[in-house]
Amino acid sequence: MRTLFKNIKELIQVREQPVSFLAGAEMKLLPTIKNAFLLVENGIIADFGKMEKCPTILVDEIIDTTGKMMLPSWCDSHTHIVYAGNREGEFVDRINGLSYEEIATNGGGILNSAKKLQETSEEDLYQQSKIRLEEVIQLGTGAIEIKSGYGLTVEAELKMLRIIKRLKENYSIPIKATFLGAHALPSKYKNNKQAYLQLLVDEILPVIAKEKLADYIDIFCETGYFTVADTESILKAGKKYGLIPKIHVNQFNAIGGVQAGVNFNALSVDHLEVMRNEDIEALKNTNTMPVALPSCSYFLSIPYTPARKMLDAGLPLALATDYNPGSTPSGNMNFVVSTACIKMKMTPEEAINAATINGAYAMGLEKKVGSITIGKQANLILTKPINSYSFIPYSFGNHQIEKIYLKGEYWKR
Ligand SMILES: N=CN[C@@H](CCC(=O)O)C(=O)O
Numbered sequence: 001m002r003t004l005f006k007n008i009k010e011l012i013q014v015r016e017q018p019v020s021f022l023a024g025a026e027m028k029l030l031p032t033i034k035n036a037f038l039l040v041e042n043g044i045i046a047d048f049g050k051m052e053k054c055p056t057i058l059v060d061e062i063i064d065t066t067g068k069m070m071l072p073s074w075c076d077s078h079t080h081i082v083y084a085g086n087r088e089g090e091f092v093d094r095i096n097g098l099s100y101e102e103i104a105t106n107g108g109g110i111l112n113s114a115k116k117l118q119e120t121s122e123e124d125l126y127q128q129s130k131i132r133l134e135e136v137i138q139l140g141t142g143a144i145e146i147k148s149g150y151g152l153t154v155e156a157e158l159k160m161l162r163i164i165k166r167l168k169e170n171y172s173i174p175i176k177a178t179f180l181g182a183h184a185l186p187s188k189y190k191n192n193k194q195a196y197l198q199l200l201v202d203e204i205l206p207v208i209a210k211e212k213l214a215d216y217i218d219i220f221c222e223t224g225y226f227t228v229a230d231t232e233s234i235l236k237a238g239k240k241y242g243l244i245p246k247i248h249v250n251q252f253n254a255i256g257g258v259q260a261g262v263n264f265n266a267l268s269v270d271h272l273e274v275m276r277n278e279d280i281e282a283l284k285n286t287n288t289m290p291v292a293l294p295s296c297s298y299f300l301s302i303p304y305t306p307a308r309k310m311l312d313a314g315l316p317l318a319l320a321t322d323y324n325p326g327s328t329p330s331g332n333m334n335f336v337v338s339t340a341c342i343k344m345k346m347t348p349e350e351a352i353n354a355a356t357i358n359g360a361y362a363m364g365l366e367k368k369v370g371s372i373t374i375g376k377q378a379n380l381i382l383t384k385p386i387n388s389y390s391f392i393p394y395s396f397g398n399h400q401i402e403k404i405y406l407k408g409e410y411w412k413r
């Protein structure tokens with residue numbers, strides 16, 4: 001099957017030479033080709049260039065995209081889209097003055113979602129999760145990471161991971177799974193944290209390895225949740241089973257989670273709303289991708305990751321949604337890109353780089369997606385007619401997507 005996209009007003013994020021990720025000043029550059037063509041063969045990008053060089057070979061379909069732009073789909077490297085029900089009651093509680101921490105201390109928060117999930121059948125949970133996955137694909141996400149962490153029992157954590165596996169099997173976008181058993185301490189273990197961590201290590205990790213249920217391991221390293229020592233012990237245990245760390249750190253407090261992640265060669269350290277100079281220093285010249293989650297800052301009214309400071313210090317940065325029922329009930333990468341520009345002062349070039357190639361790197365998919373490069377999967381966004389790509393973040397609260405193509409084929413819910 002060959003599809004030729006012709007007369008593309010601007011083909012965005014063109015990388016003839018593949019890049020793994022971009023850092024510091026490199027992020028200011030977003031290579032494009034104006035008046036371009038793109039050829040897709042059997043779901044893979046086979047060729048692209050200026051219209052003058054458009055091949056005249058036989059194709060199955062020609063799509064004229066005059067006036068419209070194309071870019072690689074968004075790469076959302078941090079989500080929790082497998083969850084049961086919602087937490088709009090807590091949203092109202094926060095409006096009325098309670099803090100996120102106070103709600104969690106009163107038995108709400110993650111434990112509230114865990115209770116709901118434990119009571120939900122695997123089939124029902126799959127149906128709820130699939131709706132969210134389709135919703136974000138329609139919003140331009142073409143590769144996604146999904147975490148467990150709302151189960152908090154052996155049975156419920158495995159139920160979540162098996163659902164992620166089923167989503168992987170049933171959808172054509174790349175999906176990576178992360179084991180986040182150490183997301184919160186279940187009430188049953190309130191006075192015995194070590195026993196809960198041991199349960200994760202002894203009873204869940206071996207099953208994950210046997211059934212190949214996860215690629216990555218995560219922990220919520222935060223005051224009131226899990227300490228740096230807990231983080232080190234869980235990452236060590238995960239490493240024995242080949243699980244690479246991608247961890248929640250520095251959301252409310254900087255307690256050394258960034259350093260622990262770097263020491264364990266984490267693929268990413270995520271949240272980073274609170275960053276000390278030493279945290280920025282620790283990330284320099286490492287392979288660990290810092291990931292910012294601006295929709296979470298927006299929804300909880302907490303600080304935004306200091307992107308400007310980090311990029312000006314030469315660090316890379318990826319952007320992701322954090323789609324979850326508590327801190328970010330939105331999986332809209334278009335909003336994330338806009339908010340990064342508006343609130344974090346990232347340029348449109350930096351934000352698009354952070355939401356595509358750097359997001360791909362943050363889930364180990366940089367060879368497969370995240371740029372217009374020959375050999376990569378043709379997961380693409382075709383925009384509505386727009387004048388410049390800056391209109392994408394400018395038109396916040398809206399999106400400029402006309403059509404989605406997955407493996408080169410038009411995708412509709
Ligand atoms: N911070 C930890 N976990 C999620 C939120 C969990 C929840 O409130 O349900 C996050 O990434 O924001």
Ligand SMILES: [Zn+2]
Binds near residue numbers: 079248322324
């Ligand atoms: Zn998260």
